Amino acid sequence: MRAAFYLLKKLSSAAVTLFAISLLTFFAFQILPGDPAAIILGVDADPLQVQALSKQMGLDLPIQQRYFNWVGGLFSGNLGVSLRYQVPVMELIRDALPVTAGLTVLSLLITVVLVVPVSVYLAKNNNKKLATALSAVMQVGIAVPSFWLSILLILVFSVALRWLPSGDFIPFSQSFWGAVRSLVLPALSISIGTTAVVIRYLKNTLLDQMNMDYVRTARSKGLTRNAVLYRHVLKNALLPTVTILGMIAVEVLGGSIIIENVFNLPGIGRLLISGVGNRDFPLVQGLVFYLALTVVAINFLVDLLYAAIDPRIRIDR
Amino acid sequence: MLKKCVQNKNFMIGAVLLGILVLILAVSFFYLPYDPNGMNTQQKFQLPTPAHPLGTDNFGRDILSRVMKGSQSVFLVGFSSVGIGFLFGLLFGAAAGYLGGAVDEVLMRITDALMAFPGVILALVIITVSGSSTLHTAAALGVTAIPRFCRIARAGFLQIKEMDYVKAARSRGASPLRLMALHILPNMVSPLLVTASVGFAGAVLSEAGLSYLGLGIQPPEPSWGMMLFEAQAYLLSSPWYAFIPGCLITMMVLGFNLLGDGLRDVTDARTA
Numbered sequence: 183m184r185a186a187f188y189l190l191k192k193l194s195s196a197a198v199t200l201f202a203i204s205l206l207t208f209f210a211f212q213i214l215p216g217d218p219a220a221i222i223l224g225v226d227a228d229p230l231q232v233q234a235l236s237k238q239m240g241l242d243l244p245i246q247q248r249y250f251n252w253v254g255g256l257f258s259g260n261l262g263v264s265l266r267y268q269v270p271v272m273e274l275i276r277d278a279l280p281v282t283a284g285l286t287v288l289s290l291l292i293t294v295v296l297v298v299p300v301s302v303y304l305a306k307n308n309n310k311k312l313a314t315a316l317s318a319v320m321q322v323g324i325a326v327p328s329f330w331l332s333i334l335l336i337l338v339f340s341v342a343l344r345w346l347p348s349g350d351f352i353p354f355s356q357s358f359w360g361a362v363r364s365l366v367l368p369a370l371s372i373s374i375g376t377t378a379v380v381i382r383y384l385k386n387t388l389l390d391q392m393n394m395d396y397v398r399t400a401r402s403k404g405l406t407r408n409a410v411l412y413r414h415v416l417k418n419a420l421l422p423t424v425t426i427l428g429m430i431a432v433e434v435l436g437g438s439i440i441i442e443n444v445f446n447l448p449g450i451g452r453l454l455i456s457g458v459g460n461r462d463f464p465l466v467q468g469l470v471f472y473l474a475l476t477v478v479a480i481n482f483l484v485d486l487l488y489a490a491i492d493p494r495i496r497i498d499r
Numbered sequence: 500m501l502k503k504c505v506q507n508k509n510f511m512i513g514a515v516l517l518g519i520l521v522l523i524l525a526v527s528f529f530y531l532p533y534d535p536n537g538m539n540t541q542q543k544f545q546l547p548t549p550a551h552p553l554g555t556d557n558f559g560r561d562i563l564s565r566v567m568k569g570s571q572s573v574f575l576v577g578f579s580s581v582g583i584g585f586l587f588g589l590l591f592g593a594a595a596g597y598l599g600g601a602v603d604e605v606l607m608r609i610t611d612a613l614m615a616f617p618g619v620i621l622a623l624v625i626i627t628v629s630g631s632s633t634l635h636t637a638a639a640l641g642v643t644a645i646p647r648f649c650r651i652a653r654a655g656f657l658q659i660k661e662m663d664y665v666k667a668a669r670s671r672g673a674s675p676l677r678l679m680a681l682h683i684l685p686n687m688v689s690p691l692l693v694t695a696s697v698g699f700a701g702a703v704l705s706e707a708g709l710s711y712l713g714l715g716i717q718p719p720e721p722s723w724g725m726m727l728f729e730a731q732a733y734l735l736s737s738p739w740y741a742f743i744p745g746c747l748i749t750m751m752v753l754g755f756n757l758l759g760d761g762l763r764d765v766t767d768a769r770t771a
Binding site for chain 2: 198199202203205206207210211321322324325326327328329330333334336337341432433435436437439440443444454455457458459461463466470473474477478481
């Protein structure tokens, strides 16, 4: 029962956040200076044409009604129609999603695979020179702009070593492994930064845990350092790391926006940037809401995962 | 406290890195070796020489001069966005933390909603509607920074509000404003400074990204991100061009991150 209450509480919180997001997304496009119809048609446009386009875009309706129309559309999966492509935004998203999803999943996989061993090593050998050197590398990894990293990676892996393609993206429909190969360099560009952030966090959490009393108790019972580390400390340290993983998923999503443009991947990020460049308001509005919705969903899933792993959450609250 | 800062390795390395960049910025106001936009196509893609210490780009423009001029925009955007984030974040966080109740709930929901927009999306929204320029970039990144400052400020106010010395001051009749400004705020400056430092780093990265996409600072104003974008086209023939702007961005972000980490180490009650 307690679990159900927790679920309901998180769900309602997510719903309220989504409501706030819808308000923000919609009104951002209304209150900021600039008449969309005039901007689209340009400075020298015929005023009658601007008026006609305004009417067509539904801009002459009162603002509350426009908001409710838009929200109503959201519930039926209608995110608007792109001005440039004259195609429903949802359809464009559907076509672009596999690329972005693949990129996100691959980046997260690389992050997860690298983070645990490196963090554990750094926590165990906190004072050795190699650990300090690795920490310095982590710092640089966080500071490097991902799009510059991509350029460097292309230089090394595509041009010099010729291991990976840097050219056109091969769609999943054509070849699964071809698509994966096209996504490796982009995923690396994103995950090197996020891996560095998570490693730092996990290492500090592990070190904090290792100073706690229960570790002393376990050692005094005769458990080896390794046994304590893997059986107790790691599990306790992974808990807050799950929370940060939600944050990282969001970072990866944000990072993919720029990286997709670097590698010219036909994903959501590139769609968004082209929409911004074309002043395609409905497209940008729909995409922004979709992305925010994804983030809220990810955070909700992370909350669920957290509750599933840590029984204290279910019992205490 | 300054002494402890100087002894902290992170802080000092960060300070040195930033010191170099601030020096470049300061000099750039008085002296630029060449006109940043002066083209000289006969001298394009030169590697570093005494005449052009950082080489020239695809139009023969001196890279050092462009980099120096570009530092002005970077610092401007960084300061503006952190300034906006700090100011409004502090205001909202103070209101939420001190007043509590409904005000807190509403402000926190808005903050949650703002934080749900990944990366530079908020900035992109503002730029879609208002067009791209240095001013809009700074404003957009400022809005993106508000939630983080708001959370930190709120946490600080919530915690310190309950401390005895604040209650004592209140019982002597201090007004809420006086309490907030004179008693609570000075004791929570440290985490705000750390957030500001790290926030500056984030703003620099975001601005570089936006300029790289052509949506940030517009040409002919040189910007490090835009230079990276231009360099990418000539990657195979002249890889040197892409090297410098990336290094500088990394240096600035690293500097602010290390400075913030150092500050955090110095002011954290556990390690002090």
